[in-house]
Amino acid sequence: MVTSVAGATQTSVINTEHTLVNESTDGFYFGQISLKNMASGDTVEVRTYIKIISGGTTDVFLETYVDAQPENISTWKNFAPIYTAEQFKVTLKHTVGTTKDFDYQFWRQ
Numbered sequence: 001m002v003t004s005v006a007g008a009t010q011t012s013v014i015n016t017e018h019t020l021v022n023e024s025t026d027g028f029y030f031g032q033i034s035l036k037n038m039a040s041g042d043t044v045e046v047r048t049y050i051k052i053i054s055g056g057t058t059d060v061f062l063e064t065y066v067d068a069q070p071e072n073i074s075t076w077k078n079f080a081p082i083y084t085a086e087q088f089k090v091t092l093k094h095t096v097g098t099t100k101d102f103d104y105q106f107w108r109q
Contacts, residue, residue: 005029007105012044012094019091021106026085031106033077033092035066042097043067046077051087058087081109 006021023029033046048062066077082088092102 002107002109005106005108006031008103010092010102010104012092012100012102014094014097014099017045017047017091017093019089020104022087022089023106023108024087025108026083027108028081028083029079029088029106029108030081031079031090031104033090034075034103035077036075037100037102038066039097039100042100043095044102045093045095047091047093048079048082049087049089049091050082050084052084054086056086058089079106 005023010018010020012018020033021031044066046064046066047060049058050061051058061082064077090106094100
């Protein structure tokens with residue numbers, strides 16, 4: 001069964017790491033972040049963190065930098081299913097540009 005675990009609109013604050021989802025139930029996690037409001041010159045960092053064992057540390061599993069130049073902007077950042085038994089967390093940090101809204105949705109199966 002697929003369950004929605006997070007979904008909203010995050011208004012970015014430049015150079016602030018915003019937590020979009022932070023779950024500690026085991027399962028496969030996947031989701032999307034809309035990049036449609038980014039403009040030329042905007043840059044965001046999207047980090048996926050996981051913890052794989054109880055009592056372990058939460059570490060960066062995947063770090064993505066999105067530079068919204070007109071020739072390489074994508075409308076969505078898609079997350080392939082990632083399994084974790086302890087913790088799944090995704091953050092967004094808008095490092096260059098002006099404040100934007102980012103819609104997102106994450107699910108667990």
